[in-house]
Amino acid sequence: EDKVVQSPLSLVVHEGDTVTLNCSYEVTNFRSLLWYKQEKKAPTFLFMLTSSGIEKKSGRLSSILDKKELFSILNITATQTGDSAIYLCALSIIQGAQKLVFGQGTRLTINP
């Protein structure tokens, strides 16, 4: 069974800190790994990773995938209170309509 495990489940830091969120997975027919940010409602897309070792970067956020060790990390530097959210890791598989299999999320709280 396809499985996505995120850690930590919850993280509280101070504004300006750097955080690393982890996502490990077990899946057959891997296509890509996606990161989403979920604030009050819809998950909003952050990154899609398909190849090992290639960092994706967007402002203070970056992410990388290790397909040998089956994990990904999401880094956020110089955190701001607006980064407070639940960060979701999801796998897309090759077969069928490429449904997403989600992890349970990491709840990140940035205190001023």
Add this chain to the structure above:
Amino acid sequence: EPEVTQTPSHQVTQMGQEVILRCVPISNHLYFYWYRQILGQKVEFLVSFYNNEISEKSEIFDDQFSVERPDGSNFTLKIRSTKLEDSAMYFCASRPGTSGVNEQFFGPGTRLTVL
């Protein structure tokens, strides 16, 4: 920027009643999805829809559930006889379907409360 829209934002219903949740995917997207998230739990896949038919469904998506694309823009999820355990946030998503592009874009969700 185009976005997925969903209505209503919150639906309250009595157990045993039928509900229809509505979604307007991003135009020119080809794949449509419904997911649900029970409070405090993971986002779970329910069903995918392509070329006017269901392409995949999960174990959750039993005979009480159905999906439809009644016209060129709407995509609906119907629950025929709601149960208490159907209370959840329901997200619609769509995907272009273009080769190599497979991120799904999510709507804001409908919170369904079954009393």
